[in-house]
Amino acid sequence: xxxxxxxxxxxxxxxxxxxxxxxxxxxxxxxxxxxxxxxxxxxxxxxxxxxxxxxxxxxxxxxxxxxxxxxxxxxxxxxxxxxxxxxxxxxxxxxxxxxxxxxxxxx
Amino acid sequence: xxxxxxxxxxxxxxxxxxxxxxxxxxxxxxxxxxxxxxxxxxxxxxxxxxxxxxxxxxxxxxxxxxxxxxxxxxxxxxxxxxxxxxxxxxxxxxxxxxxxxxxxxxxxxxxxxxxxxxxxxxxxxxxxxxxxxxxxxxxxxxxxxxxxxxxxxxxxxxxxxxxxxxxxxxxxxxxxxxxxxxxxxxxxxxxxxxxxxxxxxxxxxxxxxxxxxxxxxxxxxxxxxxxxxxxxxxxxxxxxxxxxxxxxxxxxxxxxxxxxxxxxxxxxxxxxxxxxxxxxxxxxxxxxxxxxxxxxxxxxxxxxxxxxxxxxxxxxxxxxxxxxxxxxxxxxxxxxxxxxx
Numbered sequence: 001x002x003x004x005x006x007x008x009x010x011x012x013x014x015x016x017x018x019x020x021x022x023x024x025x026x027x028x029x030x031x032x033x034x035x036x037x038x039x040x041x042x043x044x045x046x047x048x049x050x051x052x053x054x055x056x057x058x059x060x061x062x063x064x065x066x067x068x069x070x071x072x073x074x075x076x077x078x079x080x081x082x083x084x085x086x087x088x089x090x091x092x093x094x095x096x097x098x099x100x101x102x103x104x105x106x107x
Numbered sequence: 108x109x110x111x112x113x114x115x116x117x118x119x120x121x122x123x124x125x126x127x128x129x130x131x132x133x134x135x136x137x138x139x140x141x142x143x144x145x146x147x148x149x150x151x152x153x154x155x156x157x158x159x160x161x162x163x164x165x166x167x168x169x170x171x172x173x174x175x176x177x178x179x180x181x182x183x184x185x186x187x188x189x190x191x192x193x194x195x196x197x198x199x200x201x202x203x204x205x206x207x208x209x210x211x212x213x214x215x216x217x218x219x220x221x222x223x224x225x226x227x228x229x230x231x232x233x234x235x236x237x238x239x240x241x242x243x244x245x246x247x248x249x250x251x252x253x254x255x256x257x258x259x260x261x262x263x264x265x266x267x268x269x270x271x272x273x274x275x276x277x278x279x280x281x282x283x284x285x286x287x288x289x290x291x292x293x294x295x296x297x298x299x300x301x302x303x304x305x306x307x308x309x310x311x312x313x314x315x316x317x318x319x320x321x322x323x324x325x326x327x328x329x330x331x332x333x334x335x336x337x338x339x340x341x342x343x344x345x346x347x348x349x350x351x352x353x354x355x356x357x358x359x360x361x362x363x364x365x366x367x368x369x370x371x372x373x374x375x376x377x378x379x380x381x382x383x384x385x386x387x388x389x390x391x392x393x394x395x396x397x398x399x400x401x402x403x404x405x406x407x408x409x410x411x412x413x414x415x416x417x418x419x420x421x422x423x424x425x426x427x428x429x430x431x432x433x434x435x436x437x438x439x440x441x442x443x444x445x446x447x448x
Binding site for chain 1: 231232233234235236237238239240241242243244383387388416417419420
């Protein structure tokens with residue numbers, strides 16, 4: 001979260017802002033991030049920064065793997081990606097590990 | 108603390124006996140540093156840039172630069188990672204406490220949007236799109252390591268397995284087989300003792316021992332500090348022998364080129380199915396202790412099938428370090444990889 005706030009502040013300042021009104025995050029289901037924990041950390045840490053009082057919006061991304069044999073995407077929710085059609089182990093995770101700042105609302 | 112399993116007890120990690128945190132590395136940013144510019148040139152030199160870029164990048168040059176820093180060691184500089192709005196990332200290394208007037212000339216292919224808009228008094232809310240990834244600290248450090256290793260033209264292996272699968276013995280035989288052909292340096296991780304490093308030094312490699320005390324895996328920062336004790340310019344191959352553990356190392360990129368997973372015939376044929384994450388990211392899987400297979404009634408075909416299932420795309424080798432069986436193929440694989448750096 002400190003990383004998120006630091007990057008947000010850096011970007012906001014570069015754009016000449018003095019306040020951050022909202023921080024929008026994209027969080028993959030397998031990123032290891034728990035949105036509630038992130039929210040708590042945000043509330044605690046943002047108070048002393050230009051993001052004080054800002055809203056935190058989290059877009060959750062469902063993890064999806066790719067089976068090259070079946071040419072088929074399937075949702076996964078743990079560390080083993082087994083294709084529901086052919087039962088092969090598919091190591092390619094297409095989405096779900098993200099932790100990104102998608103945008104900031106500033107003034 | 109290990110973020111994967113939560114294990115954590117007092118006692119610092121040590122590198123060749125010295126507390127790891129006392130070993131400065133140009134790859135690891137210090138806590139107080141805000142700005143730094145790390146340039147790793149093709150010849151492997153790492154140095155700092157003052158912020159008036161009055162020279163072309165890429166040419167070899169000496170920098171006697173002022174370093175208003177509290178660090179006494181000349182090599183210890185501060186690292187700065189620049190993430191720009193357009194998504195480009197570059198890292199620079201220099202002294203701290205300076206003003207950022209980014210006057211980058213034509214040498215930089217990207218643009219800095221650095222105007223500080225003084226007097227922006229209009230209170231209009233606006234949205235700025237970023238789409239900037241926040242990388243976990245270890246991933247960032249691993250990328251710094253990776254860039255550094257590549258600049259030195261090194262082939263880097265991260266060797267993982269359960270405790271006792273034969274990592275050290277295989278590495279020892281590898282060093283001996285490559286003697287006179289490729290120069291090997293080793294970083295070994297264990298909780299305690301320097302037995303492995305000592306063994307590998309006897310085999311002819313330069314070796315650094317990391318003793319983690321309690322940490323169950325190596326991480327990129329520990330590796331970055333440990334390699335300061337090796338003269339990387341004199342090496343062709345860097346082997347990192349991880350702590351014996353098939354679980355936690357999977358989550359910690361060290362900056363390696365090849366992740367090599369060992370599985371001994373005494374461990375059973377279904378291990379790859381039981382420990383998917385570490386196998387999923389393997390570039391190579393080596394089945395070790397082949398000379399004991401018959402005694403264990405090792406289900407070889409089943410094991411190979413499970414390895415192919417859990418580690419699709421990995422190169423698979425079956426060896427006995429003791430008898431030498433299968434080593435030629437393994438060595439050939441490594442030599443082929445070195446050529447491609």
